Amino acid sequence: MSAAAEAGLRRILAVVDLLIDAVDEETLVPALLPVLLSAVPGDSIIWAPRAGTSDRTLTFPADLLSQDVRDAFTREAATDSLVTHTTVGPGTPMRRSTLQTRSEFHALAAYSDVYRPFGAEQQLAMSFPAGYLDGAPRKVCVAISRSGSGSDFSDDDVANAALLRIRLSHALDRLSPPTPAAPGVTLRESAVLALLAQGLTNQQIAHRLDISPRTVDKHLEHAYAKLRVGSRVAAANAWLTRGPTATRSGR
CATH class of the missing domain: 3.30.450.270 (PHY domain)
Known part of the structure; x- marks a missing residue:
């Protein structure tokens, strides 16, 4: 050398x-x-x-x-x-x-x-x-x-x-400090919702998290059910109101 x-x-x-x-x-x-x-x-x-x-x-x-x-x-x-x-x-x-x-x-x-x-x-x-x-x-x-x-x-x-x-x-x-815990929403769903609330598209969320847009869709589908909402806007508003609530049990 x-x-x-x-x-x-x-x-x-x-x-x-x-x-x-x-x-x-x-x-x-x-x-x-x-x-x-x-x-x-x-x-x-x-x-x-x-x-x-x-x-x-x-x-x-x-x-x-x-x-x-x-x-x-x-x-x-x-x-x-x-x-x-x-x-x-x-x-x-x-x-x-x-x-x-x-x-x-x-x-x-x-x-x-x-x-x-x-x-x-x-x-x-x-x-x-x-x-x-x-x-x-x-x-x-x-x-x-x-x-x-x-x-x-x-x-x-x-x-x-x-x-x-x-x-x-x-x-x-x-x-990195741990994400505050709350029932229901997994850590990965929390990550997707946080970026959704910042106005990112599914493609941009996928780039940011190094996952596919299809996977983003699945995470949002599961998160909608847990937040009891039916749209991107409602999910973003619910997330901004409730704050991050993920547990580290589900990535």
């Missing part, structure tokens, strides 16, 4: 060690961000606990994003193909340069309002299932950026991010 490969392996193992020892997400993430930024080198890293939003976002360096930048991201995220990949797409590690040319990136409103203010010229982003947040299933998004003076992310960077993605997902799922 080359010296560079050994150094890369040591950086990945440093992340793994942190994940193994973690006892809660609140203390893990601030310590994790600089170590992740060493494992997949860049100038800055953004950790979004709910992919596709700026809610509770943490960064390294700290205070990377002004409120104006956060507000602009909320307005313009839907037009950004890299954000789409991490939210409703598969969320596998992806270089921005794989999705669009530099000129296409610079033409985005999000470039001038979001990315240029903190010097993000090259980006690598990924998302992964991470248990529950506020009773709803969620994906965490991680975006690493490099300035214009740096080179683009390499194939090795993408491969290392893929290795870390699996371990991050397992660790965050382990640290």
